[in-house]
Amino acid sequence: MAAPLKLVVVSAGLGKPSSTRLLGDRLAEATRRSLDEREVAVEAHTIELRDLAVDIAHNLVTGFPPPGLRAAIDTVVSADALIVVSPIFSASYSGLFKSFFDVLDNTALIGKPVLIAATGGTARHSLALEHALRPLFAYLRATVVPTSVYVATDEWGAAAGEGVEGVGTRIARAGGELADLVAGSPPHPVTRPSSATDTVDEVVPFAEQLAALGRG
Amino acid sequence: MQFGIFTVGDVTVDPTTGREPTEHERIKAMVAIALKAEEIGMDVFATGEHHNPPFVPSSPTTMLGYIAARTERIILSTSTTLITTNDPVKIAEDYAMLQHLADGRVDLMMGRGNTGPVYPWFGQDIRQGIPLAIENYALLHELWRKEVVDWEGRFRTPLQSFTSTPRPLDGVPPFVWHGSIRSPEIAEQAAYYGDGFFANNIFWPRDHFVRLINLYRDRFEHYGHGTREQAIVGVGGQIFMRRNSQEAVREFRPYFDNAPVYGHGPSLEEFTDQTPLTVGSPQEVIDKTLTFRDSFGDYQRQLFLMDHAGLPLKTVLEQLDLFGEEVLPVLRAEFAARRPAEVPDGPTHAALVARRDAAAVPADAVPQTS
Numbered sequence: 001m002a003a004p005l006k007l008v009v010v011s012a013g014l015g016k017p018s019s020t021r022l023l024g025d026r027l028a029e030a031t032r033r034s035l036d037e038r039e040v041a042v043e044a045h046t047i048e049l050r051d052l053a054v055d056i057a058h059n060l061v062t063g064f065p066p067p068g069l070r071a072a073i074d075t076v077v078s079a080d081a082l083i084v085v086s087p088i089f090s091a092s093y094s095g096l097f098k099s100f101f102d103v104l105d106n107t108a109l110i111g112k113p114v115l116i117a118a119t120g121g122t123a124r125h126s127l128a129l130e131h132a133l134r135p136l137f138a139y140l141r142a143t144v145v146p147t148s149v150y151v152a153t154d155e156w157g158a159a160a161g162e163g164v165e166g167v168g169t170r171i172a173r174a175g176g177e178l179a180d181l182v183a184g185s186p187p188h189p190v191t192r193p194s195s196a197t198d199t200v201d202e203v204v205p206f207a208e209q210l211a212a213l214g215r216g
Numbered sequence: 217m218q219f220g221i222f223t224v225g226d227v228t229v230d231p232t233t234g235r236e237p238t239e240h241e242r243i244k245a246m247v248a249i250a251l252k253a254e255e256i257g258m259d260v261f262a263t264g265e266h267h268n269p270p271f272v273p274s275s276p277t278t279m280l281g282y283i284a285a286r287t288e289r290i291i292l293s294t295s296t297t298l299i300t301t302n303d304p305v306k307i308a309e310d311y312a313m314l315q316h317l318a319d320g321r322v323d324l325m326m327g328r329g330n331t332g333p334v335y336p337w338f339g340q341d342i343r344q345g346i347p348l349a350i351e352n353y354a355l356l357h358e359l360w361r362k363e364v365v366d367w368e369g370r371f372r373t374p375l376q377s378f379t380s381t382p383r384p385l386d387g388v389p390p391f392v393w394h395g396s397i398r399s400p401e402i403a404e405q406a407a408y409y410g411d412g413f414f415a416n417n418i419f420w421p422r423d424h425f426v427r428l429i430n431l432y433r434d435r436f437e438h439y440g441h442g443t444r445e446q447a448i449v450g451v452g453g454q455i456f457m458r459r460n461s462q463e464a465v466r467e468f469r470p471y472f473d474n475a476p477v478y479g480h481g482p483s484l485e486e487f488t489d490q491t492p493l494t495v496g497s498p499q500e501v502i503d504k505t506l507t508f509r510d511s512f513g514d515y516q517r518q519l520f521l522m523d524h525a526g527l528p529l530k531t532v533l534e535q536l537d538l539f540g541e542e543v544l545p546v547l548r549a550e551f552a553a554r555r556p557a558e559v560p561d562g563p564t565h566a567a568l569v570a571r572r573d574a575a576a577v578p579a580d581a582v583p584q585t586s
Contacts, residue, residue: 057481058481058482058486061478061480061481061482062419062420062477062478062481062482062487063419063420064419064420064421064424064490064491066482066486066490067490203400203401203403203404203431203435204401204404205404206404206405206407206408209346209347209350209401209404209405210350210354212347213347213350213351213354213369213370214369214370
């Protein structure tokens with residue numbers, strides 16, 4: 001039997017408990033259900049950025065990740081699929097969420113299947129997903145599924161309205177899209193450099209470097 | 217094994233007094249530190265090159281020429297010489313002149329420089345950093361080895377029938393190190409030429425530099441310059457010592473907490489755990505420095521950063537005295553005892569001349585010893 005697919009949730013929620021974490025868990029569960037139907041085994045991990053906040057700040061200052069953050073980065077980079085969830089603060093993702101992706105190497109997520117999601121006080125902020133998170137992951141050249149999931153506070157207690165899908169339906173659709181994407185991609189993508197201190201192993205022979213300058 | 221210091225040449229406020237040295241004081245302090253390094257028996261003094269405040273050493277050969285006149289023995293080097301934004305023709309001329317004046321006590325370390333605006337200030341583009349380092353060094357290498365050079369490249373005016381003067385002392389160019397914090401291309405470049413590779417090893421965890429050095433060693437052997445164990449490796453380090461550990465930590469903490477590069481970040485304890493920084497007793501410095509060999513293999517040059525973050529000159533000179541009395545003799549003996557015979561010692565002009573002469577002797581004239 002093939003190794004289980006590695007599904008990693010990155011949650012930037014700050015509360016304990018956190019509705020952002022809750023949304024991440026529900027999206028992971030929906031993705032797992034959808035992969036179960038295809039008889040694809042899943043191993044899920046969750047990374048709470050709250051626990052890494054100080055490490056992330058240290059990495060910004062020193063240029064290298066302390067051990068705890070290093071492990072989290074390795075988990076994210078080796079994932080087969082990512083679910084990333086941020087609270088919306090001041091019209092965009094939170095600073096903590098952005099800082100985590102800032103300390104990854106900008107090639108670390110190329111081709112990675114990603115589901116983007118966010119929580120916020122009211123539905124008025126929902127397009128931050130499309131205006132902030134989607135361009136961020138487009139820049140990183142990740143493959144983002146079409147459905148993004150935003151959940152406002154009051155939606156946790158609301159049924160589907162007229163012409164409006166309920167939270168559960170959106171979560172199930174997004175999880176299904178991520179499952180489709182990941183089940184169709186080769187398992188365990190090629191390892192790429194995961195942080196600024198991790199770009200050592202590839203070497204271009206010197207003759208090629210000279211030839212590129214017309215000096216071969 | 218060669219031991220020495222490398223200085224960044226920063227002008228930084230002493231956080232314990234609020235006093236900032238003048239540029240004049242800092243420049244004179246750098247000279248005093250170089251003279252002290254020779255006095256305590258160190259082998260190398262290396263200065264950085266910078267073209268923006270708060271750094272003073274914009275003109276390394278001027279400073280090193282002055283130090284050369286006031287010293288007898290110590291090797292004068294750089295950490296680093298900007299191969300991207302300096303004209304390689306001027307580097308060839310300046311360092312050959314310095315090499316003559318210092319009777320061969322000169323080598324230099326190539327670096328790209330990581331201050332963005334320096335590139336446009338000198339008419340270059342930082343995105344071309346690696347190609348500049350490769351092309352400029354190819355020209356420098358040729359200028360020191362070929363009497364008459366015809367040259368055409370992407371980054372500077374072509375040369376027709378150009379001779380760089382003075383020619384290197386005894387026809388042997390200064391030894392060159394290539395320093396890099398993160399680029400495998402530079403390790404590859406150093407290996408290709410059989411030059412030295414220097415791992416700064418101060419701000420980042422050691423495992424990162426282990427990988428760069430291993431790459432350099434493998435490629436050094438690949439290009440036929442010797443075995444991977446014979447590759448010429450230099451390593452940085454950063455220390456602060458007092459006779460007892462608690463005193464060292466107490467005194468260095470305000471400097472660490474406010475240091476320009478990593479200040480206001482991780483704690484002193486976290487940073488010493490995760491990077492090669494040692495703050496403690498002479499014995500702790502000895503113990504930690506010896507572990508570098510376990511990580512990097514036998515290497516040829518160990519440079520320490522000792523005069524940054526606003527430490528007053530007096531403190532730096534005390535550090536060097538303590539280093540000379542208690543650390544240097546032990547490290548010399550320990551590294552020498554561990555180094556296998558086939559691993560070369562640190563590069564000197566005399567050794568390079570001897571190697572050139574040995575290579576020039578016809579094979580049948582070499583006495584057979586086995």
